[in-house]
Amino acid sequence: MRKGEQTRAAILEAALDLASRDGLEGLTIGLIAERMQMSKSGVFAHFGSREDLQIAVIQEYHRRFEEEVFLPSLKEPHGLPRLSAMYAGWVKRHTREIDSGCMYISGAVEYDDRPGPIRDELLSMVMAWQKALLRAARQAVKHGHLVPDTDVEQLVFEMRAMVLALHHDARFIGDRHAVDRIDRGYLRLIDSYRTPSSESTPQRRLATADAIEAAR
Amino acid sequence: MRKGEQTRAAILEAALDLASRDGLEGLTIGLIAERMQMSKSGVFAHFGSREDLQIAVIQEYHRRFEEEVFLPSLKEPHGLPRLSAMYAGWVKRHTREIDSGCMYISGAVEYDDRPGPIRDELLSMVMAWQKALLRAARQAVKHGHLVPDTDVEQLVFEMRAMVLALHHDARFIGDRHAVDRIDRGYLRLIDSYRTPSSESTPQRRLATADAIEAAR
Helix, strand or coil: CCHHHHHHHHHHHHHHHHHHHHCHHHCCHHHHHHHHCCCHHHHHCCCCCHHHHHHHHHHHHHHHHHHHHHHHHCCCCCCHHHHHHHHHHHHHHHHHCCCCCCHHHHHHHHHCCCCCHHHHHHHHHHHHHHHHHHHHHHHHHHCCCECCCCCHHHHHHHHHHHHHHHHHHHHHHCCCCHHHHHHHHHHHHHHCCECHHHHHCCCCCCCHHHHHHHHC | CCHHHHHHHHHHHHHHHHHHHHCHHHCCHHHHHHHHCCCHHHHHCCCCCHHHHHHHHHHHHHHHHHHHHHHHHCCCCCCHHHHHHHHHHHHHHHHHCCCCCCHHHHHHHHHCCCCCHHHHHHHHHHHHHHHHHHHHHHHHHHCCCECCCCCHHHHHHHHHHHHHHHHHHHHHHCCCCHHHHHHHHHHHHHHCCECHHHHHCCCCCCCHHHHHHHHC
């Protein structure tokens, strides 16, 4: 990387760290300049405005999310194995993020009543992930892993709901058992839609609990 | 009410309104004084500090939550009818609150990384409600409405998860179908734990959807 690109990447890293701690609204050019021991105009040379920086932070967060959660799941076969891998990866990332929190979830509360480009950017990232989950669930139906009349929207709603509860319970209540609850809830959920022939499908168990145990 | 009590109640009302809009951290004595057309020292005469006011707001929010959601459910018989009434009332309150948001949920994200008396107060209110739900679920087992080996902690975790998703989807995504999803999810959840004899229990259907339809 050229020097300019390196500085830009370092600013973005510091901004991501600050936003994870104080929220996207807590991010100011002044704070970043202080953290980077740069002048404010030095920061502005790389990001034209505070809003540009906030949006770049969301995009970088999303890039990492995809790299860590979505891309590895593509190695799994279509259908239920891939859906389970996506979910397990998502839950695992959450357990790693317990101290900083998830930008999609804290961002939703920060921006649910603030229309504008930042909310739009966050929303488009959240919806992209939701669509990927729906697509995987539909594939699981198509491949005969889940029954044909599976309500995939309902399935994904309940999957997402439990991740919100994990974030809430682990961070606010301080209850680390929430991960085991997700594991049980996902199994119960899948079992209620599973076809008899899919019992032998790999990843019968989500094994988030195992993944999480390893991450502890 | 005496004049002083009236003023205190009016300050609390304005503070509750502000906190619903901007979060508990957005609440300042200065803003309240401006809203009330009072001096700051006038506000301080009723609430000794900003923190006292924030805590009073949480307590008032909780009082209203109990009055609206918990107390009416006590008219229902012990067990599943009461548990369903509590849940329906909770969901209904959420649909009324879509524009302002739920202080327990936004507060959890605001304070999950800020220890102190405000977080403690919020947490104790959230836990009180969670315990009430657990108690009702245990009664439903005791009265034979749910199977003896029902994992009540799991049941209540999944119930709470869907309420978090309702708040997220209705406010951030702008999806009002989330209420129908909760209705279906709760039925599926209860059906997986229900005893055959409880089929005739009143409130076979949660009917949140009906309640919500009426509230629209």
